[in-house]
Amino acid sequence: MNAVDFLTQMVRIAIPYLFAASGGVVAERAGIVSLTLEGFMLSGAFGAALGTHYSGSPLVGLLSGILCGLIFSLLHALATIRYRSDQVVTGIAINLLAIGVTRFFLKLAFDSSSNSPRVAGFGGNRAAAGFDNPLLWLGLLVAPAVAFLIYRTPYGLRVRAAGDHPEAAESVGVSVKRVRYMAVAISGVLAGLGGVYLALDQHQFTDQMTAGRGFIAISAVIFGRWNPIRAALACLLFAAAETLQIQLQGSHAIPSQFIEMIPYVLTIIALAGVVGRSVPPAALGKAAD
Amino acid sequence: MTAPLTAEEKPRRFAAPAWRERGEEALIPPFVALLVALICGDLLILSYGQSPLEVYRLLLEGTWGNAYGFGQVLYKATTLTFTGLAVSFGLRAGLFNIGGESQLAAGGFAAALAGLALPTGTPLVLALPLCIIAAGAAGGAVGAVPAYLKTRFGAHEVIVTIMLNFVVLAFLNWIIAAHLHVPETLHTPEIRAGALPRLSDMFTAFHGSAANLAMIVVLVVAAAVWFYLFRTSGGYALRAVGLQPDAAEYGGISVGRVWLKALTISGIIAGMGGINYVLGYKHYYEDGFASGAGFLGIAVALVGRNNPFGVVIAAFFFATLSQGGLAIHALVPKQMMDVLQGVVILAVAMSVPEVRRVLRGSRRRSDA
Numbered sequence: 194m195n196a197v198d199f200l201t202q203m204v205r206i207a208i209p210y211l212f213a214a215s216g217g218v219v220a221e222r223a224g225i226v227s228l229t230l231e232g233f234m235l236s237g238a239f240g241a242a243l244g245t246h247y248s249g250s251p252l253v254g255l256l257s258g259i260l261c262g263l264i265f266s267l268l269h270a271l272a273t274i275r276y277r278s279d280q281v282v283t284g285i286a287i288n289l290l291a292i293g294v295t296r297f298f299l300k301l302a303f304d305s306s307s308n309s310p311r312v313a314g315f316g317g318n319r320a321a322a323g324f325d326n327p328l329l330w331l332g333l334l335v336a337p338a339v340a341f342l343i344y345r346t347p348y349g350l351r352v353r354a355a356g357d358h359p360e361a362a363e364s365v366g367v368s369v370k371r372v373r374y375m376a377v378a379i380s381g382v383l384a385g386l387g388g389v390y391l392a393l394d395q396h397q398f399t400d401q402m403t404a405g406r407g408f409i410a411i412s413a414v415i416f417g418r419w420n421p422i423r424a425a426l427a428c429l430l431f432a433a434a435e436t437l438q439i440q441l442q443g444s445h446a447i448p449s450q451f452i453e454m455i456p457y458v459l460t461i462i463a464l465a466g467v468v469g470r471s472v473p474p475a476a477l478g479k480a481a482d
Numbered sequence: 483m484t485a486p487l488t489a490e491e492k493p494r495r496f497a498a499p500a501w502r503e504r505g506e507e508a509l510i511p512p513f514v515a516l517l518v519a520l521i522c523g524d525l526l527i528l529s530y531g532q533s534p535l536e537v538y539r540l541l542l543e544g545t546w547g548n549a550y551g552f553g554q555v556l557y558k559a560t561t562l563t564f565t566g567l568a569v570s571f572g573l574r575a576g577l578f579n580i581g582g583e584s585q586l587a588a589g590g591f592a593a594a595l596a597g598l599a600l601p602t603g604t605p606l607v608l609a610l611p612l613c614i615i616a617a618g619a620a621g622g623a624v625g626a627v628p629a630y631l632k633t634r635f636g637a638h639e640v641i642v643t644i645m646l647n648f649v650v651l652a653f654l655n656w657i658i659a660a661h662l663h664v665p666e667t668l669h670t671p672e673i674r675a676g677a678l679p680r681l682s683d684m685f686t687a688f689h690g691s692a693a694n695l696a697m698i699v700v701l702v703v704a705a706a707v708w709f710y711l712f713r714t715s716g717g718y719a720l721r722a723v724g725l726q727p728d729a730a731e732y733g734g735i736s737v738g739r740v741w742l743k744a745l746t747i748s749g750i751i752a753g754m755g756g757i758n759y760v761l762g763y764k765h766y767y768e769d770g771f772a773s774g775a776g777f778l779g780i781a782v783a784l785v786g787r788n789n790p791f792g793v794v795i796a797a798f799f800f801a802t803l804s805q806g807g808l809a810i811h812a813l814v815p816k817q818m819m820d821v822l823q824g825v826v827i828l829a830v831a832m833s834v835p836e837v838r839r840v841l842r843g844s845r846r847r848s849d850a
Contacts, residue, residue, distance in 0.1 A: 226640075228640075228644070268828075272828060272831060272832045276831075276832040276833075276835060276836055277835040277836075278828075278831035278832045278834065278835060279831055279834075281578055281580070281640050282780065282784055282827065282831045283828065283831045283832075285580070285777060285780055285781075285827065286781075286824050286827035286828040286831055287824070287828070289777070289781075289820070289823055289824040289827065290821065290824025290825065290827075290828060291824075292820055292824075293817060293818075293819075293820030293821035293822070293823060293824045294821055294824070296815075296817035296820050296821075297526065297815060297817040297818055297820065297821050299817075300815040300817050301529065301530065301815070306815070306817065405648065408644060408645075408648065411641075412645065415641060448656050448660060450652040450653065450655050450656035450659075451652070451656070453648070453652045454648065454649045454652050454653070457645040457646070457648045457649045458645075458649060460641065460645050461631070461637070461642055461645050461646065461649075464631065464635070464637035464638065464641055464642060465631050465634075465635040465637045466635050466636075466637070473638070480835075
């Protein structure tokens with residue numbers, strides 16, 4: 194195994210994490226808990242497979258995947274912002290709903306309870322090893338873009354205010370609810386894109402294909418202390434561990450289960466504050482009036 | 483969700499009885515959810531070109547309409563009651579235990595280990611308590627980790643329990659895959675002691691269904707939880723912490739200690755749930771047996787409004803949905819029930835604050 198192979202594989206594994214974690218950073222910085230990333234990704238992946246299958250064009254799949262992520266995120270926003278429902282419970286409901294809805298429509302559209310037929314994807318040139326996929330490049334750019342959005346734009350300032358001091362933001366005329374709606378929608382689109390990448394890269398949708406990736410993304414957000422660049426680095430770190438696990442398969446040096454645990458254990462350690470305290474936005478999870 | 487019930491209300495001259503107000507606030511959301519679920523269910527059934535009435539008839543027939551289906555509902559409801567009680571116990575103290583999935587698995591694993599370690603022919607009166615203690619201890623150990631991290635470092639229990647799910651499940655997967663499985667499978671050998679009698683041993687009509695005596699155990703646990711929460715000073719302290727931690731601390735309750743106790747006991751209850759599958763059904767631990775029952779416990783606690791008896795009823799409801807999926811599969815894919823589960827949870831979560839707001843608003847108006 195050489196370093197180039199390792200890096201390319203790592204990047205390809207990291208892309209869905211990068212999309213979803215960047216979305217998670219935006220929503221959480223605005224004060225909305227992002228346990229929903231898993232569901233947004235799953236619906237995005239299904240939308241991509243569905244759209245690509247019926248149109249034959251991955252571009253249409255891309256759009257329908259984004260739309261699916263957006264729909265679920267707006268449902269989450271409506272529940273948590275308009276109806277002030279508990280964000281953790283709603284997040285779990287959204288994830289269960291995404292599993293259920295994709296399963297049901299998988300059965301309805303493709304008459305299968307496990308996977309969709311093979312669909313087209315972007316790129317596909319063997320020599321390019323996945324790097325001729327525009328989504329991959331978009332994925333690499335999304336974290337810097339989100340960092341710019343959060344730290345260098347007026348909207349980003351409002352996002353941070355909505356997450357840390359919603360009352361203060363309201364008192365200077367910022368509609369915290371509107372900022373949060375937008376932030377959750379952004380997280381839905383970005384996490385949906387992560388799902389789109391996943392489905393088009395594997396050329397099909399399979400039941401529960403996100404397999405906990407949304408939770409790894411939320412780990413990266415926490416481990417990266419709610420900073421988009423640090424979260425992206427955490428995504429790369431987790432992807433590196435996963436690549437290592439794949440490369441080590443068969444060698445039995447370390448059981449694969451222990452490498453699987455790395456992101457989660459690191460997140461728990463980060464939360465416990467052993468290596469630099471991980472402090473969430475002050476108003477995270479609290480409904481605004 | 484555990485906001486004070488009456489703190490923001492002015493004293494009233496002609497107050498409605500408190501139980502009625504609480505009852506309305508507790509019961510309206512599940513009924514709203516049921517209505518929303520029925521409408522969504524109709525739409526899904528129609529999208530599949532079937533008649534809703536016919537599908538609902540099949541659903542009732544396949545769940546409550548025959549002994550086998552009813553037995554399966556009872557079996558599924560037993561595990562869900564354990565995990566639902568676990569979640570609601572934590573919520574009463576204001577803590578969200580999302581670790582039910584791994585606590586349940588760890589409990590089942592420990593029960594299987596205990597059943598394997600005991601000599602063949604150990605009488606059930608001895609084996610059952612030992613297996614239950616093992617299951618509870620394992621679940622409690624998993625629950626104690628987020629409890630300790632919360633009280634010692636202030637780490638949020640939601641994230642820690644979620645992360646711990648993955649860690650514990652991977653660890654159990656490793657033990658089973660690497661050390662303790664029957665070749666070609668992912669389960670342990672059969673336990674030598676502690677197997678619970680099934681309902682079908684007593685009533686032949688239940689033949690083939692997995693319902694077993696674990697459901698008696700869970701009812702005892704539910705009653706014990708109710709007694710602890712509402713009839714002991716410890717339960718009073720726990721609920722006080724759940725409603726207003728700062729006020730409780732001021733009133734002389736050690737909030738940290740209550741949190742530690744609440745999450746650990748929550749883990750113990752979820753862990754004990756493992757006996758239903760391991761001692762009652764398969765007689766071995768199998769990798770992945772929890773398969774969502776831990777997460778569904780959150781839904782059960784939510785719909786059961788954190789009341790032990792409400793939890794029992796809610797578990798019965800969700801078990802019916804799950805078993806009903808199999809019953810209607812000939813007409814509509816059983817995946818429909820996965821959708822409805824999500825719809826019910828979402829609808830309850832959305833209507834709880836709304837119902838509270840509307841009810842209190844109208845009460846306040848009538849006072850003025």
